[in-house]
Amino acid sequence: MKHPDPEVQRCLDRLNDALCQWERATYRRSILILKEEAGYLQIFDSGKRFDFEGIPIEHLLNQIK
Numbered sequence: 001m002k003h004p005d006p007e008v009q010r011c012l013d014r015l016n017d018a019l020c021q022w023e024r025a026t027y028r029r030s031i032l033i034l035k036e037e038a039g040y041l042q043i044f045d046s047g048k049r050f051d052f053e054g055i056p057i058e059h060l061l062n063q064i065k
Contacts, residue, residue: 001042003034012042020047031060 003009012034019030023046032044043050043060052060 001040003040003042012044016044016047018047019044023047029064031064033057033060 003012016032019032023029029046030044033041034043035041041052043052043057045060050060
């Protein structure tokens with residue numbers, strides 16, 4: 001799902017590119033969750049869009065604790 005605002009989407013793309021590079025350099029893992037009141041929800045796992053259908057967010061967060 002793309003963000004409805006193109007500038008926000010460009011920033012998310014740039015952030016995820018930077019996260020991928022950071023994770024490769026540091027061997028760290030990140031989970032980024034963007035949830036808006038209007039219903040937009042996107043999850044990124046290690047800088048990649050994650051298909052979260054049927055997976056509780058808590059499950060993802062527990063993987064990086």
